[in-house]
Amino acid sequence: MKDVNLERVLVPVSLSGDGEDALKQAVFFKKKMNSKITLIHVTPAASNLKSLVQTELNKRLQARAMIRLIRFAKLQFKGRIPEYVDLRVEIGQHVPTIIEVANNENYNLVIIRKNERIEGLVGKLKMHSADKFVKDIKCPVLSVKDRWTYRGVRNILVPVDIRQQSRDILNWSIYLAKKLNTRITLISVLTVKIDLEKSLAYRKAKLLERSIRDEGIFCEVKIFENTGEDKIETILQYVKHEKADFVLAQGAQDILFGDSQSENFISRLLHDSIKPVLRLGTDRAAYFKSLLNVRVPISIRNEEMVLTEVVMNL
Incomplete structure (x- = not known):
């Protein structure tokens, strides 16, 4: 399994109190x-001043x-800042500066406090800060809102997308489940009428489930049929009503090409999920390199072998 870690965590704060939940999540x-x-x-x-x-x-x-x-920081830690906390102030624009620091200094995780979605014309014309970060x-x-995982993590919900590579989502599911002693629930929504067990979504989820269970982690698959409603809303409602402590979402490759279903999905999760959402990173350079090295099988040897290759190697 590829090594993953959360050794270095970056937490942006505005000093107006809206960084408390993000800091508490980081301490957890x-x-x-x-x-x-x-x-x-x-x-x-x-x-508008002279340089000097x-x-x-x-x-x-x-x-x-x-x-x-x-x-x-002293207020948050009752008067004494722990050794594991560093303080940093930068001059510049909030969002671009944090993105630059996160990308250039090899942080493993950025935790942000998500605000309410901006509605109306301004919200439509200007990208929300959380979306820009992602x-x-x-x-x-x-991203955390009001419900950081102060009670611990018992269940992590992982939406499965057949369009995206699965190596990272598998590695992080196993890593988090072992570190937090939690279970994994894989969820997928069918948007076309098809026999459940014949669907690629079901087979991909079952392969992931098998790999996770092989690591000694409890994992189950939930597949919903939803051909008439909003697929994202189905997942959001499941998050709301089921005992999932946070959502682990795939980093979308096609988000790099602008407006897309994946971009909309990630944005909706960030803003509308009542539980914390952990979105995995997307490395542009690695993604474009992978596009140049795509291998197309000449023949179909075995359906499960080919599906495993799709799930693990793309």
Whole structure:
């Protein structure tokens, strides 16, 4: 199994209180996985000033922001900041700066506090910050709203998409299940009328289930038939009503090409799921390299062997 870890966790905070849940979630992972946490705050740069004056003013802004960040951290940790927590203040634009830090400094996870979806014309014209993070950050991104996993993790829900590669989702499912001592529920929604056991979604889910069970982890498959309603809504309703503590979602390759079903799916999960959503990363370079190395079988040797090749090697 490919090595995965959560050793370095980046947590953006605005110092207005909306970073508390993300920090608490990071501390939970620290206790389970011995993670090191970096709290990062980005403050806007001084503008419309001469270069020398602007540089000096930015230093002052950074120093003041660091004082506020220290106060914020001390408040969260009852007066004493643990050794496993680093504090960092950057000058710049909030979203681009965090994306740059996350991508260039090899963080294993970014945890963000998701806000309410922006409705109306402005929301349609401007990409939400959470969507921007998910689209451009290479490493996994965990979004939390009000329900971080303070009670522990007993069940992780994993939507299965037949269009996407499965190696990462399998590795992370096994890693998290072992570290958190939890079960895995694989879920897929059929959107066409077809015999359940003949569907690729069912066969792919069963192959994943078998691989997860081989690691000594309890895993089950849930397949829903839904030909008339919103597929994403079916999954969201399952998350809402079933005892899943968070959702592990595939990093969508076709999100790289702009608006797509996968992009809409990830965005809906981020904004509408009442439980935390962990979206795995998408490495653009690795993905495009894989496109150039796609191997098409000359002959179909054995249906299960070919399906296994599709699930594990694409």
